[in-house]
Amino acid sequence: MKKVNISILLCIFVFWGCEDDLNLISPGEASQTIYWQQERDALLAVNAVYSELDGPQMVQELDAVTDIGFRASSGPGTFHDVGAGTIDPVNDAITSQWNRYYRGVRKANDVITNIDRIKLGDAKVLARLKAEARFLRAFYYTQLSSLWGDVPLILEPLEINDHRGRDAKVKVVDFVISELDLIITSNALPKSYSSADVGRVTHGAALALKARIALRNGRFGVARDAAQAVMNLGVYELYPNYGKLFQYAGENSKEVIFDRQYTVGGNTYNAFAYSAATIGGSSVVEPIHNLFKKYEYKGTVNPNNPYENIDPRWNFTAYYTGEPIGNSVYNSWPDSKTTDRVSANEWATDHGYNLKKWIDYDLDKGNPGIGAINMILIRYADVLLMYAEAKIELNELDQSVYKAINDVRGRPSVEMPPITTGKTQSELRQIVRNERAVELAFEGLRLFDMNRWKIGDEKAGLVQGMYYQAQGSTNWIIWNNGFVRKFRADRDYLWPIPQVEMEINDKITQNPNY
Known part of the structure; x- marks a missing residue:
């Protein structure tokens, strides 16, 4: 440019x-x-x-x-x-x-x-x-x-x-x-x-x-x-x-x-630029393990499947091994025979996950180069969470704070358990911050949130990727390719x-x- x-x-x-x-x-x-x-x-x-x-x-x-x-x-x-x-x-x-x-x-x-x-x-x-x-x-x-x-x-x-x-x-x-x-x-x-x-x-x-x-x-x-x-x-x-x-x-x-x-x-753009190789995409942008950890479970955690019973917003945000994708199944594990295998080529994922948010496979598969999904810059869920956060920082911990957060969590298709009353300011602060991370992931807001909360150092260190099982093992481990990030406060x-x-x-x- x-x-x-x-x-x-x-x-x-x-x-x-x-x-x-x-x-x-x-x-x-x-x-x-x-x-x-x-x-x-x-x-x-x-x-x-x-x-x-x-x-x-x-x-x-x-x-x-x-x-x-x-x-x-x-x-x-x-x-x-x-x-x-x-x-x-x-x-x-x-x-x-x-x-x-x-x-x-x-x-x-x-x-x-x-x-x-x-x-x-x-x-x-x-x-x-x-x-x-x-x-x-x-x-x-x-x-x-x-x-x-x-x-x-x-x-x-x-x-x-x-x-x-x-x-x-x-x-x-x-x-x-x-x-x-x-x-x-x-x-x-x-x-x-x-x-x-x-x-x-x-x-x-x-x-x-x-x-x-x-x-x-x-x-x-x-x-x-x-x-x-x-x-x-x-x-x-x-x-x-x-x-x-x-x-x-x-x-x-x-x-x-x-x-x-x-x-x-x-005015269009490449709809699959940040998506999976299975659908002809390029893994320019990937969710990582630190995002996965922020999603809560609705029920008991299954040690044999860490993706079971998780907050549905994870399923709407990321492609992970076992998920249907088009007429195929996404599989980025190291022993995968698909084009999605982690680090398989320059277009494949580096850490195992791919971005699903903003992908409309059925409507864009014919020509992803002319994708045209509108990019949302401000939406109502963000307003509800901004309201809740402002009230929390003012220590105005009334029922409206819980309602704003729970309205977002309780959306049909998400239906996460409501936050119960009686929380301290510190507890609610962490709740609303985590809620912003999972609700608004890959909408261009996380950097601004991290900067104003002064938590930039939380991105530093080894970048961890997907949960996967090594061939012949029943244990779930976290993939990484050795990439380490730095942050200077x-x-x-x-x-x-x-x-x-x-x-x-x-x-x-x-x-x-x-």
């Missing part, structure tokens, strides 16, 4: 996307001298801001740099280095995320600065579009401040030589919360859309994002109230089938608050500022110890 610094990105006026539909992205250019004349100009410009939203890499792959997953090595400059603890400022994967978020900021700033020039259009629609752009800018700054800490807070289009230094993280967080408050109180965003506009930002999304950034930054009262406001809307509910929530059947359900929309024939809670930015922007500084 070509490296581009934000100083240049923020001054170039290019709209990527000239279709009314959010899903259809095609290149085009528009001049400031003829643009911003009518409502359609604003619509196309806002659609371009959506095009920079997180996709599979930051939803599925990001969890592989944490304590619950593994990202395979496929050359230098990938998320593998982030997971390994060998990240550096020239890492291409990190640079590409920085550039993408600032492209989103630049595009949003263009809209926010120019939309009021439009005279031909519905004032209510234009106000909504402006609020959408402001939300998207707030989303990008939520991610930027969470990953890099202090970042340039740029709120207007820049001239080509206008370099900016880093603003304190607290200033960025204050801005995002105040911006979301203005969006929320303006009531410019609807609670829901008709089918033609599904996928656009809603009032509930603004509240949920406010809860997220507040929780990430220890503002528990703000997070509690914002999450409660989402719950009080009466718009959202848990989707009954946990597995199908991450397939085509669950798209645009009442659990989805905000997502990245994809469509066949428009004095450095790795933040990502490095990309080196290319450091070289071009003389006002920006590097994060410590890079």
